[in-house]
Amino acid sequence: MRVWDVSSLNITPISKSKFTKNIYTNYQSFEFSSSLNQEYDVAEREFTFSSVVKNLNFDNIRLFLNRKEYVQFNGIDTVAVKPIIKKIDNSESIIEYKMYLPYGENEIQLYATKNNETDIYISNEIKINCIDFEKSSKKATLYILNYNPTNYEEKKIAKGYSTQSNKVFCEELLKLKNVVYKNVEITNFNSVEAFNSDSIKNKIVKLSSNFKSYDAIILTFNGYFIEKNKSLAFLSPNSTLKDIELIYIDSIMNFIGQKIKNIGVINNFSLLNAKLENSFIIPDQKMVYDNLKSLIKKYKNFYFFQINNNVDGNPFDIFAKAKNKSADTNNNSIISIDEINSILQPVFSPYFYTNNKDQYFYLLEH
Structure with a gap:
């Protein structure tokens, strides 16, 4: 498992939505820790995105792959993928997303909201090249x-x-x-x-x-x-x-x-x-x-x-x-x-x- 450090997040189940341009209006940003390589290669399409997050009462957090919310087919419908949450202590948790990457260059971002979605937070991009x-x-x-x-x-x-x-x-x-x-x-x-x-x-x-x-x-x-x-x-x-x-x-x-x-x-x-x-x-x-x-x-x-x-x-x-x-x-x-x-x-x-x-x-x- 690869664990990455993020400045601040709290996770609740998410609803399906699109990643539209207007979310960039009046948003705040958070960054991954400086120790994280922001651009690297992977050899397998099956990929686990893991992150240590702080519990700061976000309404929800969503994962976006190549500017689209990451979804999977559950046998009936296409739904947004929910994270696996592992509590470390009262201040931090680990979130994990099981993903299947397309070959080639990919971008991963996290999108979080607070105060009934009036406050928007977008992470910096992680660039992942999945080599075929x-x-x-x-x-x-x-x-x-x-x-x-x-x-x-x-x-x-x-x-x-x-x-x-x-x-x-x-x-x-x-x-x-x-x-x-x-x-x-x-x-x-x-x-x-x-x-x-x-x-x-x-x-x-x-x-x-x-x-x-x-x-x-x-x-x-x-x-x-x-x-x-x-x-x-x-x-x-x-x-x-x-x-x-x-x-x-x-x-x-x-x-x-x-x-x-x-x-x-x-x-x-x-x-x-x-x-x-x-x-x-x-x-x-x-x-x-x-x-x-x-x-x-x-x-x-x-x-x-x-x-x-x-x-x-x-x-x-x-x-x-x-x-x-x-x-x-x-x-x-x-x-x-x-x-x-x-x-x-x-x-x-x-x-x-x-x-x-x-x-x-x-x-x-x-």
Whole structure:
């Protein structure tokens, strides 16, 4: 059960009526507590709206969904839904409404009256997006591109590099097949052969020919970055200090294109400790973060985690373990990227950037 705090309400049975424009004339407002998220996603259409209210002798209170009083068919007639009232003490009670939400964006408001309906109170709006995962699971694909070298061939470059397996992480993402996505496709670039520039281009271009706007893509990086001519690049494991091979990130993004609208980037950052010729710059963590951030801003939905690989522990394992009920702090069956960030912060203090912190990452089993 989700309990929300409202400033003041008292509940009695309600009569059926319409939510007309004239109720906005000469009304007072009350607000939900500041701790309540005013806009969020839910995974299930069956929804319980719960609120702690103060007993201040309202004549009645009514629940409105998308500017219409919430009603249900009782087998004979369509009637306004009455709340379930649970008394806490003499000053407060809990009210609950059992609802069935339409898919898509919804607005919930409470409407209360006092003094024979001469005083009107309207709550602020709660915006709830009910995601149709059944629909997405029939057509959308999640693409995962992993840039995770097994090792760097030259010892001076390999020194300080820590390979972090993302096997368990990918296994959790594969479980989203037929649940959130119709398919989950993983492409690994980890061997020396895989880091050939032409090979990377050909694989991504082939994948991108099937991209749809409703698909999603995740890029993971574990390795070194180099900057040359103001362009950020991933250091190929084939490189030596005398023969640097680079995979330019802007080229990868161009191969992906913008047909796909949803992108996530997870970078497990390592700082190269070596001396290179003057045309190459070894960027620090902030430089890499700023550069990657600028490349993903053009997508409709994006998020970006950058973690310092010098910290003990495997961040990909933390991502995998985040798929559990304890991470679902708002009990909506969705693990959002913001909830994942809350788990990562105490351990890794990652750089975190997004245009929608509530977008889903995992869906818990119902």
